[in-house]
Amino acid sequence: MKTDILIIGGGGAAARAAIECRDKNVIIAVKGLFGKSGCTVMAEGGYNAVFNPKDSFKKHFYDTVKGGGFINNPKLVEILVKNAPKELLNLERFGALFDRTEDGFIAQRPFGGQSFNRTCYCGDRTGHEIMRGLMEYISKFERIKILEEVMAIKLIVKDNRCYGAIFLDLKTGNIFPIFAKATILATGGAGQLYPITSNPIQKTGDGFAIAYNEGAELIDMEMVQFHPTGMVGTGILVTEAVRGEGGILYNKYKERFMVRYDKERMELSTRDVVARAIYKEIQEGRGVNGGVYLDVSHLPNEVIEKKLETMLKQFLRVGIDIRKEPMIVSPTAHHFMGGLKINERCETNIIGLFACGEVTGGVHGANRLGGNALADTQVFGAIAGKSAKEFVENHDFNNIDAEEDVAKILEEINSLKGDLNVYNLIEDLRKVMWDYVSIIRNEDGLKKALEKIDEIERNIDNVKVNGIIDLQNYFELKNMVVVAKLVTKSALYRKESRGAHYREDFPETKEEWRGNIIIKGKKMWFEKLDYSVFQNFLE
Amino acid sequence: MIKITVKRFNGEKEYLESYEVPENITVLEALEYINKHYEANILFRASCRNAQCGSCAVTINGEPRLACETKVEDGMIIEPLRGFKVIRDLIVDREPYYKKLLGIKNYLIRKNYPEELEILIPKYVEENKELRGCIDCLSCLSVCPAREVSDYPGPTFMRQLARFAFDKRDEDGREITAYFENIYNCTTCAKCVEVCPKEIDIVHRAIEKLRALAFSKGYYIENHLKVRENVLKYNRSVVEEELPLLKQVADFYPAESEKLRVAFFTGCLVDFRLQNVGKDAIKVLNAHGVSVVIPKNQVCCGSPFFRTGQRDVAEMLKRKNLEIFNKLDVDCVVTICAGCGSTLKNDYKERKFEVKDITEVLTEVGLLKYKPLKMRITYHDPCHLRRGQKIYKQPREILKSIPELEFIDIEARCCGAGGGVRSGKPDIANLIGKSRARMIYDANVDAVITVCPFCEYHIRDSLKRFKEENKIDKEIDVMNIVSLLAKVI
Numbered sequence A: 001m002k003t004d005i006l007i008i009g010g011g012g013a014a015a016r017a018a019i020e021c022r023d024k025n026v027i028i029a030v031k032g033l034f035g036k037s038g039c040t041v042m043a044e045g046g047y048n049a050v051f052n053p054k055d056s057f058k059k060h061f062y063d064t065v066k067g068g069g070f071i072n073n074p075k076l077v078e079i080l081v082k083n084a085p086k087e088l089l090n091l092e093r094f095g096a097l098f099d100r101t102e103d104g105f106i107a108q109r110p111f112g113g114q115s116f117n118r119t120c121y122c123g124d125r126t127g128h129e130i131m132r133g134l135m136e137y138i139s140k141f142e143r144i145k146i147l148e149e150v151m152a153i154k155l156i157v158k159d160n161r162c163y164g165a166i167f168l169d170l171k172t173g174n175i176f177p178i179f180a181k182a183t184i185l186a187t188g189g190a191g192q193l194y195p196i197t198s199n200p201i202q203k204t205g206d207g208f209a210i211a212y213n214e215g216a217e218l219i220d221m222e223m224v225q226f227h228p229t230g231m232v233g234t235g236i237l238v239t240e241a242v243r244g245e246g247g248i249l250y251n252k253y254k255e256r257f258m259v260r261y262d263k264e265r266m267e268l269s270t271r272d273v274v275a276r277a278i279y280k281e282i283q284e285g286r287g288v289n290g291g292v293y294l295d296v297s298h299l300p301n302e303v304i305e306k307k308l309e310t311m312l313k314q315f316l317r318v319g320i321d322i323r324k325e326p327m328i329v330s331p332t333a334h335h336f337m338g339g340l341k342i343n344e345r346c347e348t349n350i351i352g353l354f355a356c357g358e359v360t361g362g363v364h365g366a367n368r369l370g371g372n373a374l375a376d377t378q379v380f381g382a383i384a385g386k387s388a389k390e391f392v393e394n395h396d397f398n399n400i401d402a403e404e405d406v407a408k409i410l411e412e413i414n415s416l417k418g419d420l421n422v423y424n425l426i427e428d429l430r431k432v433m434w435d436y437v438s439i440i441r442n443e444d445g446l447k448k449a450l451e452k453i454d455e456i457e458r459n460i461d462n463v464k465v466n467g468i469i470d471l472q473n474y475f476e477l478k479n480m481v482v483v484a485k486l487v488t489k490s491a492l493y494r495k496e497s498r499g500a501h502y503r504e505d506f507p508e509t510k511e512e513w514r515g516n517i518i519i520k521g522k523k524m525w526f527e528k529l530d531y532s533v534f535q536n537f538l539e
Numbered sequence B: 001m002i003k004i005t006v007k008r009f010n011g012e013k014e015y016l017e018s019y020e021v022p023e024n025i026t027v028l029e030a031l032e033y034i035n036k037h038y039e040a041n042i043l044f045r046a047s048c049r050n051a052q053c054g055s056c057a058v059t060i061n062g063e064p065r066l067a068c069e070t071k072v073e074d075g076m077i078i079e080p081l082r083g084f085k086v087i088r089d090l091i092v093d094r095e096p097y098y099k100k101l102l103g104i105k106n107y108l109i110r111k112n113y114p115e116e117l118e119i120l121i122p123k124y125v126e127e128n129k130e131l132r133g134c135i136d137c138l139s140c141l142s143v144c145p146a147r148e149v150s151d152y153p154g155p156t157f158m159r160q161l162a163r164f165a166f167d168k169r170d171e172d173g174r175e176i177t178a179y180f181e182n183i184y185n186c187t188t189c190a191k192c193v194e195v196c197p198k199e200i201d202i203v204h205r206a207i208e209k210l211r212a213l214a215f216s217k218g219y220y221i222e223n224h225l226k227v228r229e230n231v232l233k234y235n236r237s238v239v240e241e242e243l244p245l246l247k248q249v250a251d252f253y254p255a256e257s258e259k260l261r262v263a264f265f266t267g268c269l270v271d272f273r274l275q276n277v278g279k280d281a282i283k284v285l286n287a288h289g290v291s292v293v294i295p296k297n298q299v300c301c302g303s304p305f306f307r308t309g310q311r312d313v314a315e316m317l318k319r320k321n322l323e324i325f326n327k328l329d330v331d332c333v334v335t336i337c338a339g340c341g342s343t344l345k346n347d348y349k350e351r352k353f354e355v356k357d358i359t360e361v362l363t364e365v366g367l368l369k370y371k372p373l374k375m376r377i378t379y380h381d382p383c384h385l386r387r388g389q390k391i392y393k394q395p396r397e398i399l400k401s402i403p404e405l406e407f408i409d410i411e412a413r414c415c416g417a418g419g420g421v422r423s424g425k426p427d428i429a430n431l432i433g434k435s436r437a438r439m440i441y442d443a444n445v446d447a448v449i450t451v452c453p454f455c456e457y458h459i460r461d462s463l464k465r466f467k468e469e470n471k472i473d474k475e476i477d478v479m480n481i482v483s484l485l486a487k488v489i
Helices: A012-020 A057-067 A074-094 A126-138 A206-212 A240-244 A271-283 A301-307 A309-317 A372-394 A403-414 A422-436 A443-460 A468-493 A532-538 B027-038 B095-103 B122-127 B139-143 B145-149 B155-165 B174-180 B191-195 B202-216 B222-234 B268-272 B275-287 B303-308 B311-325 B338-346 B358-365 B393-400 B426-442 B453-469 B481-488
Strands: A002-008 A026-029 A144-147 A150-158 A161-169 A175-185 A224-231 A248-250 A292-295 A327-336 A339-341 A353-355 A515-520 A523-528 B002-009 B014-021 B057-060 B063-066 B077-079 B086-088 B260-265 B290-293 B332-335 B355-357 B375-379 B405-408 B447-450 B477-480
Touching: A002 A012, A002 A161, A002 A372, A012 A026, A012 A126, A012 A372, A026 A175, A057 A074, A057 A532, A074 A126, A074 A372, A074 A532, A126 A372, A150 A175, A150 A206, A150 A403, A150 A468, A161 A403, A161 A468, A175 A372, A175 A403, A206 A339, A206 A353, A206 A468, A224 A240, A224 A271, A248 A271, A271 A292, A271 A327, A301 A309, A353 A372, A422 A443, A422 A468, A443 A468, A468 A515, A468 A523, B002 B027, B014 B027, B057 B139, B063 B139, B063 B191, B095 B155, B139 B155, B139 B191, B145 B426, B155 B174, B155 B202, B174 B202, B191 B202, B202 B303, B222 B303, B222 B311, B260 B275, B260 B358, B268 B275, B268 B453, B275 B290, B275 B358, B275 B477, B275 B481, B303 B311, B303 B338, B332 B338, B332 B358, B338 B355, B338 B453, B355 B358, B358 B393, B358 B481, B375 B393, B393 B405, B393 B481, B426 B453, B447 B453, B447 B481, B453 B477, B477 B481
Parallel strands: A002 A026, A002 A175, A026 A144, A175 A353, B002 B077, B260 B290, B260 B332, B332 B355, B375 B405, B375 B447, B447 B477
Antiparallel strands: A150 A161, A161 A175, A224 A327, A248 A292, A292 A327, A515 A523, B002 B014, B057 B063, B057 B077
16 A cells, blocks of 8 residues: 555544645545544634734743743744644634634633633633544545554664555454555654553554654653543543533542632643642642542532533442532543654654654643643644645655564564463553653652563563454553653653652752753654744744 | 353354353453453444544344443344444444545535635534534444435434534525435434434434425425425315314313313314324323313424424414413323324423323322223334424333233334324335334234324334235234223223
8 A cells, every 4th residue: 555645643632733735645544433533623712813913922832831841842842833723724714613702702711820811712622623624625525545353563664764554454354555655644642551541542652662663763752631520430531621621629528629729720721730739738648538529519500511521420320410519530641742753844753754743752842831732733733744745855765564563563473372361461561651750750659660661571471362452452562661751751850849749859950951852763862942042032 | 240241253154152251341351351350352443532522333122322321231232323334343444434434515505705714703612512523433324214214324424414514504405405415204203312422413403404494495205295285274284084173172181080271282184084092082081080172273293394494484374373282270181192292392492381192290289090801912103203392201111001901012113103104105105104004014913003093004004005915814904002091990
C-alpha cells in the first residue's frame, strides 16, 4: 500500500492535518474507529482563543507559559495563540458550531489558570462537536482514505528518513506496510500507562515508542498532567468546566481545602496545584473512598442541566444526581505535555516524519492550560499537514521496501511461546507508574520504578499469545515499557519541581532547571532556556 | 460470580460460549475480564469507556446497548449488533454505513464562507444541539423495522439530514434528499429513540420536521393528500362507512357509583369504523365506576398530519379539539387509540386537561373481579403507547388479572401501521406486518390483544395475508382490550 502522506492517529490533530493535505493522496490509519478512539471526541471543557478585544495574544501567551512553568518553546506558543482564533473559524467552516452570546458572538467562559474568559465551547461536549465538524468535512475529499483498526507497530526508517510504517491489522492479525513519502504522527498521549486515566483504551503511547525506537528526539517526557478531578471508580473525567461554573472541593471534614494550597484562586487554580492538593488530602487520610468531594448542588438546576449536561447524564447513569449530591473525584492521568520534539513546521529530527497534537512536546511546557489542547490539535494539525504536503512535492519513495522488517516481526511473533499473562504484566506496569511516577515523585521511588520496569521488560519475551487481542496487548506492552522508561528517566533527571512534575525531595522550582530534558536513543541531555526568550513576545 | 454468554464468530463458524464473570461490573469490563482470564481473545470494539464515543454498542439480551454503561446480569447474552454483517465475534462491518453517509453528502454545503466570525443567535445554536449529539454507535440502525424490510437507510441518516436541513448555514435541499431516501417508510415507532444512548428524539426532531419541510416544498405521498381531503371534509382521517359512533351514542353515560368522570376521545377509526369497540369501551368504563362524557363535535387529533408533515391541518384540528376539551369539567380525557393518546399528550402542549389511555384509567380506578376466560392470547404493544406514552405495564396487569386466560408475552415490535406508512406506503407496511404476523403465529395463540385501532386493523390484515400465503388453517382473532374486557365484566 502506497500513499503520498500517511497520518497515524484518529483524533482532532490527525483530522486537521488530513484536511490540509486534501489535494494529495492521504491515508489516515487509526488504531480504533476514526473520530472515536482519540481524546478529542471526549474533551468537554473547550477551546482557548482570543476573540474579545479586551483580551490579547500577549495575555494568552503569558497564561500559557506561566502555566507551563516557563519551559515552553516560546515560538510554538506564539504560533498557538496567534493561530487559535483563525483555526476556530475554520472549524465552523468545516461544520462545527460553537455556543453564542446573546448578541451572536462566540461565547467564552473562564478556565483554571487563565486571566481572561477565553474558552470557547459547545455546551460541555466541545470535543465531540469539533470532531463531528472535522469528520464531516473530510468526507468531501476522495483522496483522503481512512483505515480503521490498524495499529502502527514500527516506523519504516532508512538513513534517517521515514518512509511510512508497518501495521498490525486488529481485525485479522495481518502484518503489512504502508509506504508514504511523508508520515505524520498524531497518535496522542499515553494515559493508559496509569491505572486511572481519562484516556481511551487505545492510548498506550505507541507514537512515542515507535518514533523513539527509530532515533526521534523526545522532550519533556517527565511532564504528565493528572486531571485533578476524575470520577473515582469509573475514571469518568469531571471536566474543568465544573469548577469553572462554580464547583467547590471539600474533604471528608467538609473543609474547603483549596484555601491551604492556593487561597487566591481556590478551585480555579491550575491543574497541577489542584491535582496535588487533592492527592495530598487523599494520601494524608482526609479523602473519601479514595477521593474528595466536588459539589455543584448549590448551583441553579438550569445551569447544571445546560452547561454541565454531559456530566449530569454521566453521573445519573451511575446513580448520582449532581444537582443534589456531590461527586467523589480523584486525580486522573490526562495529558502528556512531553512528546516528540518539533520545530515551527512540525518537523521532527527524522526526515519525512512530522508530528502534531498530544504526541508532540514543547508547546505546553511543564503543564498544559485547560482549553489549550483542542487549540493545539487544530493549529499544529494544520501546520503538520501543510509541511507534509510541501515535503512530498520534492521527495519520492527511493525504492524502499520493508520485507526484511516484516519478516523480523513475524519471526518475533512466532517465537512467543511463553506462559505469562500479558494482562498481568500490564497491570504490574500501571501500578509501578502510579506508586512511583505519578503526582508525587522522589529519587528512591523513581529508581525503584526503573528496576521494576526492567523486570517487566524481561518478562515480555515469555508472554503467551493465542490470538489477535493477545498480540495487540503484546505490542502495546512493549510500547508502554518504552514510554514508562522515558517518563521515569526524565523525572529522575529533573532535580526540581515544576508544573506537573513534583519532586518531594526537590520541592522548589530552580532557575538553573529552566529548560528541557531531551532524550534520543541512549542519550539524554538538558537544554537551558533563558527567561529572555519569553520577553521578546511579552514586551 | 455470574454466568454470561457471548456469541462467537471466527469468520466461518458461529457459536455460543458461556463464561463466569464478577458481579457489579460493566459488560465492557466483563469482556476484558474474559479475555484476561479465559484467553478467549473475543474481538470487540471500545474506546472511551464513558458513553462518549459509541464504539462499544452490542446487542445485550436482544437490545442494542453500550457495553461500557450496562451492568452485567446473570444469564445475559451478548451478541454483535443486528442488521450488519459480522466480521468476527462482536465486530460488525461499518463500511456500508460510511458509504451511505457519503451518499447523502455528509458535509455542510455552502457556496460562500464568511471571512469573519459569523454572528448567530444563541437560540438557533441551541435548537440544533440535540441532533448534533449523535455518537454514531449504530444502535438505531440495528432495530429499525423499516430499514429491515426496505431501502430505507435508517434513523441516524434522517437525523443527519435534519442536522443540515435545520442548520441555516447549509444551502442544500436536505429534505428532498430525505424524501428520495424513503423517509416516508418510517413508521415513527420510536424504537430508535428508545435505544439511543444520547436520547436523541429522532422521530419528532428529525422525521416529522423533515417531512413538514418536504411537504412544504411539494415532496409528499399522494395518498397522504387523500387523508387530508378526508379530514377537511369529515373532520376524520378515514371515510365514513357506517353510522358514526358519535351519532349512535348519548352525550353522557353515568356510572352507578362514580369514582371518576372522563371525557371519551374516540379517534377516527373507532368513530367511523369500529363502533362496537367504542360501545364496549363505554360499557367497560361504566362497569369500573367511570362516568363517560362524550363531546359530539370532537375531531381528528391530527396524528396522521403531525406524522406526515402536514402541520397546517394538524394545527387546525388541534385548535378545534382544544376549544372543546379545555372547557369540559372532567377528571381527564381518555383515549383507546395509541396514536390519539400520544398526540394529545405530546403534541397538544397548550392543553389544560389531563390525557390518559384507557388502560391507565382502569388500573388506577381498580380492576374488577373478572369472569374466567379460557383463551391463549398475546399482547401487541402499539408503538405510540409503549414508547409514545410509556404504557406497557398496565395492559399486561389487566390481562394477567383475568382468570384462566393464558398470557404469552412476545417481543415488542412495530406492526407497520404507524407514521402514515399504511396509507402512504402500503407495501412497506405489509412487509413489516408480515414480520409481526410471523411472530404472532409462532406464539401459537388464539387471539392477539392490543389498544390501538390502527394496529388492530393492520394486524388483522397481516394475519389474514400470512395465513393465506402459508396455507395455515388456524385463525387468530385480533381484539381491542376493551372488547376482551366486555366479555369478562
